[in-house]
Amino acid sequence: MKNINTACIIDDDSTYIFCLKRIMKTANFCNTIKVYNNGKHALDHLKYKMENQMELPDVILLDLNMPVMDGWQFLDQYMKIKKKKSIPIYIVSSSIDPADKNKLSTYPEVTNFISKPIDKKKLNNISSQLVN
Amino acid sequence: MNFENLPAELEIKDESLFKFIQTAAKIGVWEYDIQNSSVTWSDETKRIHGVPLTYIPKLEKGINFYREGHSRFTITQVLKKCIENLENFDEELQIKTAQGKYKWVRAIGRPTVIDNKCVKVIGLFQDIDKKTCNAINLANREKQLRLNFEHSSVGMAMLDLGGTWISVNNSLCQTFGYTKDEFLKLKYIALSHPDELIESKKVLSNMLLGKLNNYQQEQRYISKDGHIIYAYLSISLIRDIHGSPLHFSAQINNLTSLFKNKKKVQTLLSRTKKQNSRLLNFAHIVSHNLRSHVSNLYMLLNIAKEDTPKLFENEFVPMIDEAVNQLGETIENLNEVATITSSKMEHLVSINLLEAFNKVLKTLSALIAKSNAELILHIVPTVNIQGIPAYIDSILLNFITNSIKYKKTNKAPKIEITSQYYENTVCISIKDFGLGIDLNVYGNKLFGMYKTFHNHEDARGIGLFISKNQIEAIGGRVEVKSEVNIGTEFKIYLQKA
Numbered sequence: 001m002k003n004i005n006t007a008c009i010i011d012d013d014s015t016y017i018f019c020l021k022r023i024m025k026t027a028n029f030c031n032t033i034k035v036y037n038n039g040k041h042a043l044d045h046l047k048y049k050m051e052n053q054m055e056l057p058d059v060i061l062l063d064l065n066m067p068v069m070d071g072w073q074f075l076d077q078y079m080k081i082k083k084k085k086s087i088p089i090y091i092v093s094s095s096i097d098p099a100d101k102n103k104l105s106t107y108p109e110v111t112n113f114i115s116k117p118i119d120k121k122k123l124n125n126i127s128s129q130l131v132n
Numbered sequence: 133m134n135f136e137n138l139p140a141e142l143e144i145k146d147e148s149l150f151k152f153i154q155t156a157a158k159i160g161v162w163e164y165d166i167q168n169s170s171v172t173w174s175d176e177t178k179r180i181h182g183v184p185l186t187y188i189p190k191l192e193k194g195i196n197f198y199r200e201g202h203s204r205f206t207i208t209q210v211l212k213k214c215i216e217n218l219e220n221f222d223e224e225l226q227i228k229t230a231q232g233k234y235k236w237v238r239a240i241g242r243p244t245v246i247d248n249k250c251v252k253v254i255g256l257f258q259d260i261d262k263k264t265c266n267a268i269n270l271a272n273r274e275k276q277l278r279l280n281f282e283h284s285s286v287g288m289a290m291l292d293l294g295g296t297w298i299s300v301n302n303s304l305c306q307t308f309g310y311t312k313d314e315f316l317k318l319k320y321i322a323l324s325h326p327d328e329l330i331e332s333k334k335v336l337s338n339m340l341l342g343k344l345n346n347y348q349q350e351q352r353y354i355s356k357d358g359h360i361i362y363a364y365l366s367i368s369l370i371r372d373i374h375g376s377p378l379h380f381s382a383q384i385n386n387l388t389s390l391f392k393n394k395k396k397v398q399t400l401l402s403r404t405k406k407q408n409s410r411l412l413n414f415a416h417i418v419s420h421n422l423r424s425h426v427s428n429l430y431m432l433l434n435i436a437k438e439d440t441p442k443l444f445e446n447e448f449v450p451m452i453d454e455a456v457n458q459l460g461e462t463i464e465n466l467n468e469v470a471t472i473t474s475s476k477m478e479h480l481v482s483i484n485l486l487e488a489f490n491k492v493l494k495t496l497s498a499l500i501a502k503s504n505a506e507l508i509l510h511i512v513p514t515v516n517i518q519g520i521p522a523y524i525d526s527i528l529l530n531f532i533t534n535s536i537k538y539k540k541t542n543k544a545p546k547i548e549i550t551s552q553y554y555e556n557t558v559c560i561s562i563k564d565f566g567l568g569i570d571l572n573v574y575g576n577k578l579f580g581m582y583k584t585f586h587n588h589e590d591a592r593g594i595g596l597f598i599s600k601n602q603i604e605a606i607g608g609r610v611e612v613k614s615e616v617n618i619g620t621e622f623k624i625y626l627q628k629a
Contacts, residue, residue, distance in 0.1 A: 013424060019431035026438065065420060094423035096467055097416070117427035119434060 003131060004030035008057035010042045010074065011035075011092070012066045020061075020118055027120045029127065030058070039069030043077050056085055059130060061114075064093040064100060075107050088130060090114055151175070158259040164191060165252050166215065180237065180259045182229030199226040199234060207239060215250045218243045224260060236264035287363075287384035293377055295320040295336055307363070307386040309356035320380075325352035325360065339369040340377060350387070362391040415467075422463050429456045465594050469581070469601070476605045480518040482629035485551055485558065486511045488521075492528040496536075503536050504544040511551045516629035517558050523602040530599045531622055535564035540617070557608070557625040565619040571612070578612060 007030040011017055021033055034057060036042035042060075049056055064071035071091060078089075089109055093100065094116040104113055111129070114122055154160055160177025164170075171189040178187050181197055195211070198204040203225035210221035220242040226234050241255030281288055287304030291297055297315045305312055308323060324332045328351060338344040346368035353361040364385040370378045433453050436443050443449050489511060493500065500507065517524075532547065539545035548563045569578065579600040582593040603610050607627050614620040 013428065015428040015432070016424070019428060019435060022435050022439075023431065026435075065424075093420075094427050095420050096423070097419055116424065117430040117434075119431070 004058045004127065006030065006032040006034055006055065006057040008034045008036070008042070008060045008087075010037075010039065010060065010066070010071075011063035012037045013063070016116070023118060023120060023123060027123045029123050038066045039071065039074030039077075041068075043069065043074055046078070047081060050081065050083065057087060059126065060087055060089045061092045062089055064091060064095055072103065075109060079107070079109055090126060092116060092118060160257040161255070162189075162194075162257055163252060163254045164211075167251055177257045180229075180235070180257060181227065182231045182233070197227045197229075199228055203227070210239075211241070211253065214241055214243050214253050218245055218250055221255075224264065235259060235261040237261070287382075287386060289315075289382045289384070291320055291380040291382060293340065293379065295380075298379065303386075304384060307355070307361060307384065308353065314356075320382075323353045325354055328352055335367070336380070339367075339380070345369060351384075353384075360388075361386060362388045419467055426456065426460045426463055430460065468598055469594070476520050476523070477607055479520060480606060480627070481521070482516045483519050483521060483524055484513070485515040485517055485560070486513045488524050488528060489549065492525060492532060495529065496532060499533070499536060503539065505536050505539075506544060506546045507532075508546075508548045511549065515551050515553075515558055518627040518629045519606045519608075523606055527599050527602055527624070530595045531562045531624070534595065535562060535566060535620070538620075539564070539566040553628065554625065556628050558628050560624040560626065561621060562624070563619065563621040568616040568618050568620050569612075569614040570616050571614050579610075 007024065009017060009020060011020075017035055024030060024033060036045065046056070048054075062071050062074065069077075071093070075089075086109070088111045090112055091104070091110055092114045096115065101113060104110055114126075154174060154176040158176065158180065160180050161174045162177050163172040165172070169191070171191055171194055173181075173187070173189045173194075175185055178185055178189075181187075195204065195207060198207045206223055206225055210219070210223055213219045214221055220240075222238070222240045224236060224238050227237050228234055236259075238258040238260050239255065240257070241253050243250040244252035244254060281299075281301050284301055285303055287307050288301045289297055289304050290299040296319050300312055300315045305315065308315075310318070320336065321329060321332050332351075335344065335347050339347070346366070348364070348366045351363050351365040353363055355361050364387055365382065366385075367380055367382040370381050372378050433456060436449075437453075444453070486509075489509060493507065493509075499505075532549075535547045536545045546565045548561070550561045550563075552559055552561075571578070579596050581597045600610055603624060603626070609625050611623045611625075612620065613623075
């Protein structure tokens with residue numbers, strides 16, 4: 001099922017990125033994959049694209065623990081940007097800290113929390129959620 | 133009283149004066165005529181013995197008034213010596229009056245000698261009971277006080293007005309390391325900690341000036357071998373009935389060990405706090421970094437399984453797969469354990485026990501049906517306990533699942549669940565008739581981590597550990613009774629809501 005054109009992965013773990021790309025391919029998740037290794041990198045690019053009316057990703061898969069700017073810091077900055085299109089954001093993390101899960105409720109931009117490891121099934125869930 | 137000059141015959145000119153003297157001084161006269169074998173008692177003597185004035189005394193009876201034991205023995209001896217050796221006597225002895233009361237008396241006697249032979253014994257008899265009893269009481273009280281002073285565990289002392297020690301007890305000597313003799317050569321301020329010297333001098337002089345009557349304070353002193361003593365001082369000035377100062381009275385409570393222990397506890401506390409935060413850090417690391425790496429391994433192996441299934445056709449790769457799974461499970465277990473190490477006492481809510489059980493039994497309905505388990509529930513609907521819902525679910529789930537899991541082979545599991553009030557707790561009993569556990573062998577390892585007692589494929593070894601930790605985190609405790617091949621009973625005590 002392919003209704004996602006561009007998926008955006010924001011994560012610093014290269015092994016994980018390799019796996020996720022592979023799984024996305026086998027699951028036929030999307031057409032294009034854009035990868036950013038930390039929150040700042042992603043923020044700068046997304047801002048640029050928004051300001052220049054360029055194509056934006058259809059879904060963002062955001063990790064929490066990253067150098068320079070982590071997931072929460074990214075969200076804090078992202079919320080401040082004036083957006084014409086709201087992009088569904090999924091937090092993907094290996095953290096099981098209940099404090100992290102509780103923090104979700106304070107970020108309305110976030111659609112859901114997915115725990116690593118990711119598999120085909122979880123990707124299909126995202127796809128079906130995005131249809132609705 | 134010197135009776136050397138007592139006349140041989142008591143000739144009293146003035147009968148009434150004589151009687152007055154006897155009554156006023158409680159002194160009676162008596163006479164034993166040896167030739168006639170007769171005994172004469174004056175009225176006062178009769179009164180002292182508690183007999184009527186018509187009483188006719190006899191020697192035997194007279195002696196038998198004396199208290200059996202020392203008194204009777206003594207009077208018999210001195211009377212004999214008086215008659216045979218012409219010796220005077222003057223004894224303080226006890227008699228038993230005709231009313232049965234014990235009385236101290238002074239018995240004085242001297243022989244009347246004619247031709248070197250004793251023909252009569254005459255003497256005086258005085259009631260000294262009150263005085264003697266008072267003296268004995270006083271002596272006893274003094275002894276008690278002295279013992280108290282000596283053996284008190286608090287250091288006690290008396291100081292003269294110049295501040296020199298006059299009397300010290302054992303405890304004080306032990307505290308400071310000086311002997312009693314050494315103490316008496318010292319002044320109070322000699323023992324003061326240098327920083328408190330001026331204060332100490334001021335206190336003593338203020339008390340003498342009448343500005344202060346007593347003084348209580350934590351003080352530091354220096355012992356004989358130069359160590360610091362932490363103590364609590366209580367000192368007061370003792371005055372006589374006219375208000376003139378007599379001496380100082382001091383109590384010094386040695387708090388050094390208390391002080392040292394307090395320091396030890398503080399050090400331990402700070403060390404424990406540091407360790408705790410280190411452990412929490414570790415838990416965070418487990419919670420995230422290890423999980424990230426294990427999750428990558430999972431994903432890689434799954435991709436490999438799909439992409440290149442041939443890879444799994446040797447003996448090694450499937451074992452790598454299995455090892456990664458077990459690693460993942462261990463991390464899950466550690467996570468569960470790490471999150472329940474903190475007490476949850478502030479987050480307790482009231483939970484209805486019957487509802488909690490029903491919820492759990494519903495969750496387990498498939499397992500119960502499959503195993504044909506018989507469950508007998510005796511819980512009153514009004515019983516409420518204090519806990520955290522997630523913990524209660526987990527605890528009840530674990531114990532009931534265990535009872536089903538560890539049933540006797542080829543026999544359907546039977547579980548009895550009851551609850552009753554015990555002091556201010558609710559005691560939940562979960563009793564099964566399954567395999568049982570040999571407590572002699574496993575005893576205190578029962579609730580340990582990774583301890584299994586049966587070769588059951590599902591025995592993780594961590595369920596009881598987690599349950600016990602959860603029970604304790606909500607202020608409860610758990611006990612177990614078990615016999616192999618008979619069954620097991622777990623008693624869970626939780627706080628009443």
